[in-house]
């Protein structure tokens with residue numbers, strides 16, 4: 001499936017391939033709400049035992065975050081922002097519409113290219129015959145043939161651009177979305193590191209931000225904000241309360 005493979009489909013942006021660090025799975029998936037920088041991981045020696053924490057890579061002065069605190073907050077956050085079933089259905093319906101429109105457009109474009117190529121090839125055959133019959137001289141033949149060859153190449157590249165991945169149907173994608181969006185918090189918790197990034201990337205291509213008391217919903221993609229009915233806040237990043 002495209003989404004699982006990490007390719008871009010249906011407007012979902014998927015992060016670059018990253019080295020997984022099991023101790024700090026979120027270090028590049030969540031950003032600092034104060035400056036927008038990456039979080040990096042570190043170990044601290046507490047009074048009795050050492051603990052893992054994230055800290056802003058820019059050392060912008062924002063406090064460190066315990067790994068367990070960020071993980072638990074994220075799961076709770078995702079559970080809270082799981083779209084209600086009827087909204088997910090609407091989202092899927094819109095996705096299916098867009099998918100079908102895209103396919104229909106590609107089909108029309110392909111048919112047109114195929115027609116043009118067939119016509120041009122027929123013209124090339126006629127041209128060759130008239131040259132052999134002595135109707136067209138060699139110079140005219142060469143000029144016309146070059147012109148036709150160029151047009152055929154152009155239409156062939158149009159034809160090439162209409163090839164789409166038929167490996168996954170919209171049904172596969174819907175099935176995946178339904179399963180994954182049942183409860184995002186639980187899905188996240190159970191997923192592999194790569195899937196976790198895909199999941200977070202699908203709802204927040206620009207990465208969620210830790211606002212030093214919790215995660216902000218303002219980094220959700222516009223589509224996802226629309227499904228959830230989140231009110232956009234222009235001051236979402238850079239304004240941090242209590243830090």
Ligand SMILES: [Zn+2]
Pocket residue numbers: 032033034035036037056057058059060061062
């Ligand atoms: Zn920062």
